[in-house]
Amino acid sequence: MNYDSIRPTPAKGTVRTLSQQEELPLLRDHLLRLDRASRHDRFHGFIDDSFIRRYAERCANDGTVIIAYFEDGVVRGAAELHPPEQSPDAQPEIAFSVERSARRKGVGSTLFRKLIAEAHAKGYGSLRITTGAQNDAMRALATKFGAQLTFRHGESTGSIDLTEQQQPEAAPAVAAVTPVEAARAIVDMNRAYWRMVMQISGWGRAA
Numbered sequence: 001m002n003y004d005s006i007r008p009t010p011a012k013g014t015v016r017t018l019s020q021q022e023e024l025p026l027l028r029d030h031l032l033r034l035d036r037a038s039r040h041d042r043f044h045g046f047i048d049d050s051f052i053r054r055y056a057e058r059c060a061n062d063g064t065v066i067i068a069y070f071e072d073g074v075v076r077g078a079a080e081l082h083p084p085e086q087s088p089d090a091q092p093e094i095a096f097s098v099e100r101s102a103r104r105k106g107v108g109s110t111l112f113r114k115l116i117a118e119a120h121a122k123g124y125g126s127l128r129i130t131t132g133a134q135n136d137a138m139r140a141l142a143t144k145f146g147a148q149l150t151f152r153h154g155e156s157t158g159s160i161d162l163t164e165q166q167q168p169e170a171a172p173a174v175a176a177v178t179p180v181e182a183a184r185a186i187v188d189m190n191r192a193y194w195r196m197v198m199q200i201s202g203w204g205r206a207a
């Protein structure tokens with residue numbers, strides 16, 4: 001697959017993978033700069049600083065790959081590739097955030113391309129993305145890269161099949177899936193997501 005033909009890297013910034021431990025503050029500060037609505041979209045309703053700090057710390061320690069977009073040495077966007085061990089069905093989860101000042105310039109698309117290349121290099125067969133059903137920007141970005149989204153209870157969740165050799169923009173925007181498949185995807189997603197949220201919030205720490 002040649003995703004680089006989709007759109008050139010933004011002229012102003014650069015993209016590279018963060019080193020996990022040392023560059024944690026760069027990811028954390030980027031996430032803390034997100035405005036209230038963006039935090040809501042990114043973290044499915046969780047918006048407080050302490051949650052974001054714990055989340056960034058966890059990413060630095062659990063094998064999550066962070067691909068960052070830099071402008072003048074500051075991280076203005078990030079793509080997260082979470083390791084498959086975090087999901088009950090061993091499907092790696094991905095997430096994106098771009099600060100408002102850097103949006104609609106292809107940054108999200110550039111990060112997505114790099115993330116897919118990284119996932120290929122790791123030998124992953126598919127990726128899962130979850131976002132709010134009203135999140136037009138993320139839905140547009142995900143479908144552009146071939147995600148097959150299903151909708152339920154205010155959330156969209158979808159898979160990107162990395163074994164398919166089709167141009168991502170030729171992929172259907174919303175795939176037809178059976179109700180059983182859709183329900184299973186949502187249940188799996190919710191299980192993984194809420195387990196992560198409970199751990200970061202400290203609710204499940206005794207276990």
Ligand SMILES: CC(C)(COP(=O)(O)OP(=O)(O)OC[C@H]1O[C@@H](n2cnc3c(N)ncnc32)[C@H](O)[C@@H]1OP(=O)(O)O)[C@@H](O)C(=O)NCCC(=O)NCCS
Binds near residue numbers: 039095096137
């Ligand atoms: C989703 C997000 C990462 C997109 O980043 P971005 O840098 O603006 O994305 P791009 O500029 O590469 O745009 C990607 C595509 O989405 C489309 N798009 C972007 N914003 C859109 C919007 N608000 N409505 C509709 N389409 C939109 C673009 O037109 C583009 O499509 P095209 O290449 O066919 O023109 C960014 O809006 C964001 O960080 N949102 C807050 C956090 C969030 O919601 N994360 C998702 C949870 S994982």
